[in-house]
Amino acid sequence: MNPNLNLWLIPVLPLAGAAINGFLGKKSSRTAVTTVALFFAGAAFAWALVVAARFSSLALPHEEPFAHWIRSGNFSVDFAFYLDQLSLVMLLIVTGVGFLIHVYSVGYMWDDPSYYRFFTYLNLFMFFMLTLVLAGNYLQMFIGWEGVGLASYLLIGFWFTKDSAASAGKKAFIVNRIGDFGFLIALFLLIKHFGSLNFSQVFEAVKPLAPEAAGVGLLTTIGILLMVGAAGKSAQIPLYVWLPDAMEGPTPVSALIHAATMVTAGVYMISRSHVIFERAPGALTVVAVIGTLTAFFAATIGIAQTDIKKVLAYSTVSQLGYMFMACGVGAFSAGIFHLMTHAFFKGLLFLAAGSVIHAVGGEQDMRKMGGLRRKIPWTFWTMTAGTLAIAGIPGLAGFFSKDEILWRAYQANWTYWLVGLITAFITSFYMFRLWFLTFFGEYRGEVEARGHDTHDAHGGHGHGGIHESPRVMVVPLVILAILSVIGGYVGVPASLGGSNHFERFLDPVFHSQATSGGEATAPPEGREPKTESSNELMFTGISVVVAFLGFGAAWLLYYRRPELPGRIAASMSGAYQTLVHKYYVDEIYAALFVRPLINGSTRILWQGVDRKVIDAAVNDAGYGAEHVSDEARHMQSGNIRSYAGWVAAGCAVIVAFMIWMGVGR
Amino acid sequence: MNPSQVPLSYYLLLSGFLFVCGVLGFLIKRNIITIFMSIELMLNGVNLSFVAFAAHWHALAGQVFVFFVMVVAAAEAAVGLAIIIAVFRTRETLNVDQVNLLKL
Amino acid sequence: MNGDGLNSIILTLVTFAPLAGGLLLMLLPRRDRDIRIFSLVVSLLTFVMSLHLPVYFRRGQSGFQFSIDKPWISTPNIHYHMAVDGISLWLVVLTTFLTPLCVLISWNSVHERVKEFFILLLILETALIGVFTSLDLFLFYFFWEATLIPMALLIGIFGHERKVYAAVKFFMYTMVASVFMLAAILWLYAHTGTFDFVAIRDQVAAGSIPNFPAAAQWLFLGFFLAFAVKVPLFPFHTWLPDAHVEAPTAGSVLLAGVLLKMGTYGMLRFNLGLFPEQSRRNAPWIMTLALIGIIYGALVAMVQPNMKKLIAYSSVSHLGFVVLGIFSFTQAGLNGAMFVMLAHGISTGGLFMLAGILHERRHTYEISEFGGLAATVPVYAASYLFIVLASVGLPLMNGFIGEFLVLTGAFQARPVYGILAATGVIWSACYLLWMYQRVFYGKITQLKNNAIGDITGVERLAVWPCALVALVMGVAPILWLSAIDPAVHDALAPFVQVASRAVGR
């Protein structure tokens, strides 16, 4: 029997913070707001650590019912919390990174007029994210799922006076809703066929089922639908379009929600439902293909972006693609591993980028930066760490996780691996491009020239001039930098002499039930034949080479010969423009869905059916009646003789009728 | 057939004829007074059939009825002519086709 | 507690308290303030009394409770038969809950003919409660018709520009439709000799009504038409936008909050209760209409330039969910339908109040007139957002529970319908958030909007209860469902039989 860990505290604490700040924050001082927000976020983190400490002593999975929620007939959903290795990892990532970003935000948002609102939203986000992570059933997960959507809607649109920000928020929410639609249908299928949404019950019910080798069976359908939901939340093709726009939000938000935590919810959900996926190879293939394509596709777009945050955004999309690739090939633990490392280095990168933007007074265009490495050394170094990590330079977090994924991809299907490899090259290329453009060469901006106006969107500080960020922002950077350097060592594969602790840790979740894995599910690390490891080593080497190639290309184009890119762009302007305009996807969507919908609804449905058909019919009936009446009253000619005529005629008719009746009788 | 015997149907047909004439008069005459007279004609037709039926049934009720009809006719005549006078006073006409203020 | 002593008369008290208040109000002098306070007191009193129902309602127990059944008219055999079960219970409470809020929201917005306004409001409340409590078909029709005039007058006297058109349209639509129900009721009486719902239901179940099978379809349609117009089900919905746009705020609140529920309640109680077989037979096209209503209403709502029209069309969409749930004949579906009714009553009521508040400031509902309000009226904007989210169906808000259950039920019954209906979650997000963005976000385009004041105390008193209830309903729906569930189970009982009979054939 497990002790009661009061897991409910973890989500509820941030909620309390949100509530307090939300109702009282407007009046109270910034310090007070800060205290409340940090305290509750920190408390959640602390409690998560406590849980982690007592974790070893638990029988897993550990379920904690909390309260009744919905009861309808024999179908019921309750609030319950579900703790196992997977959710613990997520828990620590979310609370930990979340707390760091809270701290960072204090500095970043300090001058913003609605400081309290920001932290309210941030805490609210924590609440929903933790609900998602700790949920004991799909519906509760859906609460968090939609809730984080709401939080990101609010935070993206935080500077709502900017139309672009407001629209971005709305776009994010709606696109997410499209994903949620798929999720919902999946839930209905689960209810219909398994009568429950509790993870334990569903999985128990699913386990005995045999994998659906061919065709689209029930589990495959469910899997694909879940993937639709995941694609919405985790910005995969075709629903990734909201994430780049989401960069309208304050940078900490981008770091927390759109890099570290929320967008990874999809990966979490898929891994959580791995029991289903393992029995639905078709679904897994879909996941893998979508992941791979997204990874490549987004990376290519990343090349041509000039907005520093946009670059990171696309890189996020591409990295998420990696994670899905991993899940798709059944390497869930690898996916989660990458999720964690990505949380570290991408969070770091965003925060660093934020620090840069902060420094240059809200400028986001890399073409207006350059040579900053001297001016903001802390930022520079931390950013470097992040860049190296993501580029997959050996020894850093990103290297291990990405390598793991590629290796597993190869085991599943070499095309995945190839695409992943190319993507890796592109990744390191655009990341170093960013690095060079931002920190090397000479400064191309004009911040010294103009004083920085306070109520500029990126609520920066009062005085002009490029300067290092305050300590409260730097400290989180440093911590994350350290994490993204060493974070990978928890999962060093055996081939590199490590003993993949991370995977072993997650093993009970992913392989304990893996009674019958399809070809997609790889055998557990431990039982891996030795011959493989040499192979793996070779592939590792290849990816390392690729990473350095990327660096080299970036060095050549953006440091050594800065004029080249322009020429290249000019020479192959078609391709370049396509990239700059992100393959015109937004435009295509607008033309395909948005505009037809609006116009159709206006012209055909509202003006057409409603006005011209239904209403017209009704009103015409009315006018018709009046018209008839107008005609009928001419019977009332007012002439006595006519009246007598009517009477006489009527009398004649009745007499005739009566006689007929009489005779007929 | 015995010439001193008049078939009942003759009386009835006559009365019916008078009645129809009265109705026709009401329909085609323009002068209000004449129209009123046609009503009287109708009543006379009715009376005739009353009397005829009374004779046929050997029931005096018919004749009594005729008596009452006459009284009523007289009363109606008094009122009706008064009304006609009132109308004439306000409209200066006896043509029924011009008495159509109230219509539609 | 003397609760049990009250049980027999509580419904009578709750139903007629507002009427009594209204009659007293007639005698009061025309001092607006006193009138407002008085009617507030009356409505609050009614609400408090109505709370007796959920408190002493024996949960988990099926069948009708608090019933009172006295002969009213001997020939025809009409009874004063009132009672509530888990279904009508909440609709009564919803009514009594919304009315005080209506009084509050009209506190300053109604300046002239204040007395008439509140008299009509209170009379309307009585009629509405009566509709939900009466179990005698005649009594039901009696109250059903009695709602017409007060509502029409509220729209026609206190409405906006095209009020007359709207009022007449509303009146004629519902009047013409409901006479068919009258015909059906008469037929039932002629062949059963009673108006008592329960008795007739039993006779139908027993199949002891002469040539019922022949007429059943027509009777079903007779009832259904009346209800469908009230709901309003596509394509009978066109009166709704006009009525809403022209109606005064309180009118819209009660119209959307309660009047529309009369239709769905009627379907649930009478169409399903009396004609299970026909309901089953007609379900396909009815569900199709409901589906069309969901999507159509949402799409049309999306492109409305007028805030109130938008909300009105959103009601069409939401009520589509209700009908869909009802005619899925599943526990989840009916529970959900009931829950959507309540949730929609709360959240849409709130939306209309908020729209009314804005109209009071700027005398327009045109969305294009606004923009960037979030900066000038933060509290108002926050409240608005909260209600919008409830209406969008965010989990942990009332909207979600109902829609989820309805969709579950629909999906179980007819997967395709469930899937198509589920697109509703996307549409609702589209139109509401877009509207919210256009009204509250972006830069302030019109100087007038700088001047408008934030939500006042009285208005908060009117709006925030809605928000609170919306949240509670989302977090602890169990409180409601525990009463609804058994009643729904009852309502579905005949369908088990019908199904078995159908199998038997």
Add this chain to the structure above:
Amino acid sequence: MNLALFLIFGAVCVAGAVNLLAQRHPINSALSLIAVMAALAGEYLLLGAEFVAAVQIIVYAGAVMVLFVFVIMLLNAGEEELTKGSRVAIFLGVPGVLTGGVLTAWVLLRQSRGETVPAGALPGPPAELAQWLFHDFLLPFEVTSILVLIAIMGAVVLASKPDPSERKAD
């Protein structure tokens, strides 16, 4: 004999009735109506209703028609102009009347096929008539007085010139 008389009186009736319709001056119509009534009195005699015949002459042909003539004189009604007032009356009423008349006539014939009225077949003398009038039909007889009263009042009200005190209300 009876038949011959019947035919004679009947001919007068028909002629008078038709003439009433044909004449365009009310006076002529009135006179022809009087003729009809007189002839009818004859028919009544044939049917043995002496009392009715007498009343017919005295009340009808006498009092009532005199009243008519008087009014015609009073209002000196002239020739009626044949205005086209009513199509309904001509195209709907007249045919209707004729068909109705024909049908009724057919029924009457069918009803009284071959039955004849014996000459002077009178169920009772005026004395018996009085018995009916003042005994069995006492109430109607008395009530008739109210009728007459109303008629008088009505005539007074409507025909009398509006007195100055009752000036046109405007």
Add this chain to the structure above:
Amino acid sequence: MIAHTLLAYSQALPQSADYQRIMPEIVLTIFGIVIMALDPVLDRERSQKVLGALALTGALAGLAAVGCMAQCPGLAFWEMVQVDSFSVFFHVLVIAIAAVVILSSYEYMAVQRIRAGEYYALILFGTVGMALMSSAVELVLIFIALEISSISSYVLAGFRRNEAASAEASLKYFLLGSFATAFFLYGVATMFGATGSTNIGQISHALQVGPVPLLTYVSVAFMFVGLGFKVAAAPFHIWTPDVYEGAPAPIVGLMSTGPKAAAFAVLLRVVYVIDVHALFWVIWISAALSMTLGNIGALVQNNVKRLLGYSSIAHAGYLLMAFAAAPAMGASAAMFYAASYAAMNLGAFAVISHFANAGERYVTLEDYEGLGRSYPMLAATLTVFLISLIGIPVTSGFFAKFYVFSAAVKSNLIWLTIIGVLNSGIGAYYYLRVIVMMYMREARRAVPATPAPFTLRLALFVCLVATIYLGVFPNGVLQYAQSSAEQLVRRSTPVPTASAPTTTVSQVP
């Protein structure tokens, strides 16, 4: 010997019971005569009040007399009148109508400067006629009574003699009325010819024992024309709007309720006593026509009186529906309908006659704009009456319609019912227009707002109470109607006593 003859004579003379059975008529007549007699001796101003009060007392006394009459049911005056709960019901109804009309006439007369004497006397005498119609069982008496009520209403219709409209209305009513009466008479004559009697009891007996001769059908048809005209049933309804528009408002109230109710009473007796099945279809069609034509015609009317004229046609249609229904239910429904219709229509016309003002200038819908403001109470009252006319609950109109429809459905007249309910749906529109005018429009032209005098308020109060009472507790009236209807119908089945020799059946039972 002499004693014997005396005895015979005393037998031959009417008994006290006979007089008791016509007590209301006697009382009303006496009051009418007194009023006539007083009229010349009083000066105008006093006569308005005094005679009015006298007329009212007369009506009330008449009501009291009905109570006395109700004491001894039975035939009176050698099968002339039949006192049963049926006739009592209609006596009460018509006399009450007269009372209300008198009440609501006070102010009107003052405003319109109408001579009081004849006016009130005529109302009372007319009431005598109506009352007799409801109790007469002898076609002769029915005819006389009919004529009394008709002629008095002809005269009353023309009472605003300075108004061309009024005179014209009177003329139209008179000419067409006597036209129709002639038809009725012809019907009576043929009926007499077919059965050899003019006494309803004997006629029905004759028809039930012997074969029904073809002539009866014709005669029934003719009689229906006459009565249909009086009740304004299509196709004999055309006179109604014109006459209602021209006649003085209170009198329209009277005409649309009193003579109508009486004529319906006669029709009931005729339909159920002279039971010719063919008539069913005639009534069916006539009912459907009346409803439809009435409602359709009213849709576009602009003059309120005229509008209500059309509406009264429609209501006649609803009432006829009841006739088509099965006897007992139908009769009771019809009686209830007549009563409630009287209540609401009288009320409506009382209000109208007040709004109408001098010379009845303000009777168009435009004049009713904004009356909700200028006369809140009166407008509210009128609204109640209109709602009742629509047939919305808590008003008598609702139950009236309800009973009629349910009677129709019970006797499987589904289609007629459908037509009826549809009509009541359509009909709602034009009543609603009036309400709309009063409350939802602002006054565009100044309509002088004079406060309603006490008498009018009293009249309105009576109507209002009746409307609401019948709308909430219809039970009492309805049950009375049912019991009397059952009597009526039962009598229509043959009872040998009804055909006993004439002279002997006048003893008190």
